Amino acid sequence: MSVNIDAVASRLREGISAGEWFEIIYHGGSRPGAKRQIAPIAVMTDRVRARCYTSNAVKPFMLDKIEILEVGAISSAPMWNDPAAAPPPPATDKLKDVRDVFLLFSGPLQAKGWAVELEEHDCxxxxxxxxxxKNGKPRKTPTHTLSYDHTTYDLMITPEGETVVANVRPRTKPWGFRSIAYGKPEKPVMDFLAAAGMPEAEISRFLSAGF
Incomplete structure (x- = not known):
């Protein structure tokens, strides 16, 4: 898409003076190609600060990604808050097991500063x-582990006191994710409660009240 940035900036400045709002197609952000309704606040060299009525937020928009729709113009572009504008979810259903994840992501993860290891075990x-x-050697304890266990089993103790494997069966939920173990409770407890949707202020209130 080719955009005349000067023309867009000029039109938005006129809108600020006149108190107008615009319907635009924004070819950037989290949902590129979706329509938004914005009221410009300040135009800068390469962007405009505007109130987006569609997302109910004040945010910057890059001028080279703005397509202004004239009044009465018909466009098939979905609104930003329309589910149709959402990008498709990652196609994780194509991953057969952890080996596929390793093949696809080991390179990008190494580029982000991780040492990446693939380990086979009995399940x-x-x-x-x-x-x-600091010396550049990888740590021995993983920070994060993604697992795929295709089977599970029970350990039984025989009358003779021997431990044997029994009831081997496929796992119905074979995927797992585990993060680093901690010596102190602050980080894991806060992350656990935050993942459950509890605000930090509420967590602090309960901790302050004690048992």
Whole structure:
């Protein structure tokens, strides 16, 4: 898409003076190609600060990604808050096990500073992400582990006192994710409660009240 930035900036400045709002197609952001309704506040060299009525937020928009729709113009572009404008979810259903994840993502993860290891065990595969020591050597304890365990089993003790494997069966939920273990409760407890949707202020209130 080719945009005349000067023309867009000029039109938005006119809108500020006249108190107008615009319907635009924004070819950037989280849902590129979706329509938004904005009221410009300030035009800068390469962007405009505007109130987006569609998302109910004040945010910057890059001028080279703005397509202004004239009044009465018909466009098939979905509105930003229309589910049709949402990008498709990642096609994770094509991943057969952790080995596929390793093949696809080991390179990008290494580029982000991780040491990446693939480990086979008796029930499946594990992919480990490890940090580094200051001397450049990878740590031995993984920071994060993605696992795929295709089977599970029970350990039984025989009358003779021997431990044997029994009831081997396929796992109905073979995928797992585990993060680093901590010596102190602050980080894991806060992350756990935040993942459950509890605000930090509410967590602090309960902790202050005690048992």
């Amino acid at each position: 499946g595969w594990r992919m480990h992400l490890l940090g580094f020591f």
